[in-house]
Structure formats: structure tokens, C-alpha cells
Amino acid sequence: MSVQTSDIDEGFAARLFGWYDRAARVLPWRVPPGSAAIPDPYRVWMAEVMLQQTTVAAVAGYFERFTARWPTVADLATADDADVMAAWAGLGYYARARNLLACARAVAADHGGLFPDTEEGLRALPGVGDYTAAAVAAIAFGRPSVVVDANIERVIARHRLIEIPLPAAKRDIKAALAPLVPADRPGDFAQALMDLGATICTVRSPACGICPVMADCRARGRADIERLPVKPPKKAKPHRHGLAYWIEQDGRVWLVRRPDKGMLGGMRALPGGDWTDTPPRESGIVSVDHGFTHFDLTLTLVRREVQDAATEGLWWPISDLDAAGLPTLYRKLTDKMLERVQ
DNA sequence: CAATCGTGGCT
């Protein structure tokens, strides 16, 4: 145990806070540094789930709408599934919305309506993985957990010149980060590192010249700093094709609910066939190209008659289709259909 | 470990 190591570690947090206390981003789910306010664990959890693989700009509006409509975890726990899924439409990764409801109901039913205040307790909830458990424990409950997201991975991989490719590097990053976490402000520490990664230690063209921790950064000044953290090569995306059916009657269109498992699981959608590697022979009214994470899709809209409607589904007023909560793929297709001059 | 799972913004 050396006093020296302790001094160096405290120096890192001190320099980081010196910057964060004046430069922290103002965000709807955040309690400003220095504020006496206590973060609401429900809002912290909600934000962290929405922010999984999703940008701050994309989340802001959804966070405001969700917390206005369901102000407490008890409110969310009693919400209808369809309402929550529709409210999530467009944000992506829809398993998060299904897990959001499952988590709220678990908190209400098994924890007396209060979120667990430990990393371990949080980690057991649906949709709460290593990152989210650590983040909520630190930000909402002041636990000295080791929070590692993609921003912090980048900051630490560069600061310590960790050249092992992800995801294997995550172990080393956590080990390097653990002794830096200050006991008095673990939540601010995590948020400060994320702000640093988002605004200064960026993926491309990092602003090393104004970085608060550049003094001891091992990658500072390196021409290849953008190379860090090293990531595994990406696989080529296949192209798929599918048909969607426009079944219309009396100003309404037939919508279905997609199965919980698989793409767009649990979301309302137009009925249609499976997505395949070869284009359909049938020509459609309109079609859209849409890029998913691991394949691209061309979806073609064709008319079908009413008797083709499946038994499970509902008629939705075409004039109010925006309120149906269709995911972006189908919203693009229906927008194009309705804009089309008939 | 590696595949699956959305979307929009940025360069």
C-alpha cells in the first residue's frame, strides 16, 4: 500500500472534477454537480436504459415524455404494454421497452416499489446489465462502483495505452479504473468520464489540448490515438427483402403485433411475410430501404384483400396512423404510401 | 465468446 499511488489516483479525479464542475452537460435526467438535490433512482434508471447504445439527442424527448406520462415506477408498473411499446416506437432495441416494463413491475411487486440500492440487487433486474447496475448504483445511490461504458472504455484505453482489442480489453480497463473511483463522488466521477469521452476524448479528432487529464495520458500526442480502443473487425451485412401487406377497409388499415422474439419484437407493424435473401417476384405500391445493425432490408408494400387479414390484429384509423406506435421501418413505408399521389 | 437486436447523426 503506497501513499504515492493514492496521491496519483486522487489527482486524476481532482483534475477531472475541476473540469466537470464547470463544464458538465446540462441533461434532463441529471442533477448538476454541486447541487443539493438527490437523484431519483427511477429517473436515473429510466435514462440509463434509454441511453443504452443510443445518443443523448435521440433520448431527450423520449425521456421527457416517459417521465411526464409515468412519473413514478408505480405508474409505469401499471401501464398497458401496448402504450409503453408505442411510446418507445422509434427509439430502437425494443427488448429494452419490454424489459423496462418487466423491471418496473418487478420493483413494484418484489421490492416494495423501491429500486435496490446495491449494484448486485440492481443487476438482478430485467434489462439491467453490468453497466446499468454500476451506473445506477453510483449515480442514484452513491456506491463506489466501477462504471464502464463506451466513452469510458475509450478514455481509459487511451489514458493507459491499452492496445488489447475489445471486448477482451474491458477487463484491463476496469482494473485500471477501479483505483481511480473516488469514494465521495462516484456518480459524478462516472458522469464526468462520460462527458469527457463525449465532448473531448472523442472517437475522431480528440481535443487533447484542452483535456483535463492530458498530463499523464499515455496516448497524448500520438498520431494514432484514434486507433484506440482497438475494436474487432466488422462482418459484412447481408441484404434481405420482404413484403408488407396494406389491407384497408373503411378508412382503416390492418395492423398486427410482432412476436416478442426477433426483430421489432412486441411492436405493432403491418402484416407481411418472412424476410428472405432473394427479392419477391411481386411488384409493390412502394418500397423502402432500411438499415439494421446486422443486415439491410428492402421492404415492399403490396395490397391485400380483407380476407387475408390474420385473426390477431386490429383495425387502425389511417388518419391517425402516427399514433399507432409503428417502428421506424414501418413508419417510413406507411409515410411513403400515404404521401403517394393516388 | 459471438451473434442478435434499431435508429439517427456525423464525417
Add this chain to the structure above:
DNA sequence: TAGCCAAGATT
């Protein structure tokens, strides 16, 4: 512009 990427979780 076409690829890269984001406050990851689950299986």
C-alpha cells in the same frame, strides 16, 4: 456517401 458509432443486454 457509406461507413462508423452510441450511457449495452441477452442468450
